[in-house]
Amino acid sequence: MSAPIAHGGGITAVAATFGGRPEDWLDLSTGINPCPVALPDIPARAWHRLPDRHLVDEARCAARDHYGSGEILPLPVPGTQSVIQLLPRLIAAGKPVGAMDDTVAVVSPTYGEYARAFASAGFAVDAVDNVAAIGIEHRLAVVVNPNNPDGRIWSTETLVALHDRMKAANGLLVVDEAFGDTDPALSLAARVQELSNLIIFRSFGKFFGLAGLRLGFAIARSDILARFEDWLGPWAVSGPALSIAASLLRSDVTSIRSRIDERCAGLHAALMGAGLRTAGGTALFTLVADARAGDIYTHLCRHHILVRKFDYAPEWLRFGLTPDGAADRRLIEALQRFER
Incomplete structure (x- = not known):
């Protein structure tokens, strides 16, 4: 059997290396909407039966x-x-x-x-x-x-x-x-x-x-x-x-798409301000190509921000969406501290 693949997430493991409580980390390593929708009412029988x-x-x-x-x-x-x-x-x-x-x-x-x-x-x-x-x-x-x-x-x-x-x-x-x-x-x-x-x-x-x-x-x-x-x-x-x-799935998802677009724009602004080159992505994540990717990854971890790195493409980093403007600023400040 082939070795397990390292995916996004895994805050517990990375926090054990770089410190901090997992809940205090900013996890940008996945392609998941960081603004979860409100849960609808769930009938009690769905839990019981x-x-x-x-x-x-x-x-x-x-x-x-x-x-x-x-x-x-x-x-x-x-x-x-x-x-x-x-x-x-x-x-x-x-x-x-x-x-x-x-x-x-x-x-x-x-x-x-x-x-x-x-x-x-x-x-x-x-x-x-x-x-x-x-x-x-x-x-x-x-x-x-x-x-x-x-x-x-x-x-x-x-x-x-x-x-x-x-x-x-x-x-x-x-x-x-x-x-x-x-x-x-x-x-x-x-x-x-x-x-x-x-x-x-x-x-x-x-x-x-x-x-x-x-x-x-x-x-x-x-x-x-x-x-x-x-x-x-x-x-x-x-x-x-x-x-x-x-x-x-029966609800109007227009506001969800709008919120994702807003968060995507915030992420792009943060990355552009840091001089990072976008190499691709979707509305839910952005791929950055940079020769310093490994150093950027480690630097962000020291600031308790996790992004996705790739063993097969060491120049790549994938950034998921931030949940709000405060998280945008946190990412921007961390990137500004990176020694170029």
Whole structure:
């Protein structure tokens, strides 16, 4: 099994090195909305009872309307990480792992758990830098759109053409839209019914700022969703999470997008004022490229501010959004103290 991947977060560990109470740190290492929405009322029975089918159905219908998936009812899952780890099982069905064509393609660099899940299951992983490099030899292809961590975007036309190539070779296309809520026009959710070999993953917690719920949705044809549901087992998603999803996915999210845009502007102003060069990003995070990235990372940690560094790209730092103007000023002051 490959070594665990270091993700964003992990304040407890870094505070043990640089000091301070974890709750006093400014965590900019994730791509999560730092202004969580107010929780809707949760019926007491959602806490008291195992999640009944009607709770699942209500969440699925709300997700269908929110994501615009037509007749396809998205499947609630306990975080999209749970179904990422099921993908090797999905394509291994009926064929021994280790066959000549057990190769998958992951447009990279990107979220590292895709390559890790397939490699751990015995698949060869081609880390390609462009969808054009994906060929008939690949049984499954993964595209994160918008991409994490550089924010690269692939047009719907490009992804539909890739799907058609994959389908012609009896392969599957996975499009991870974890950061797609801030720009719904990028989503392929409305096309899933006609694109039968397409699987879409959507994150719930990033946009709504409720990552602790561990909730996501898979959107695909019914037989694929049925397999995921079977493999996850009964009651995979808690009743409170389903209840919250049904309420928030039916709400007007205009103010959430506006708040994210405001926080994104504050972050960009802070980074620009520090003379840092933006190399990409989405509305929920900004990627900075700087030869001094390692020193900047350590300097910010000494000021109890955590950003995301990358072992495969030592010149990169990813900055998540600050929650308010006071946090903007805290970041600006820390960056101003950095010795250039």
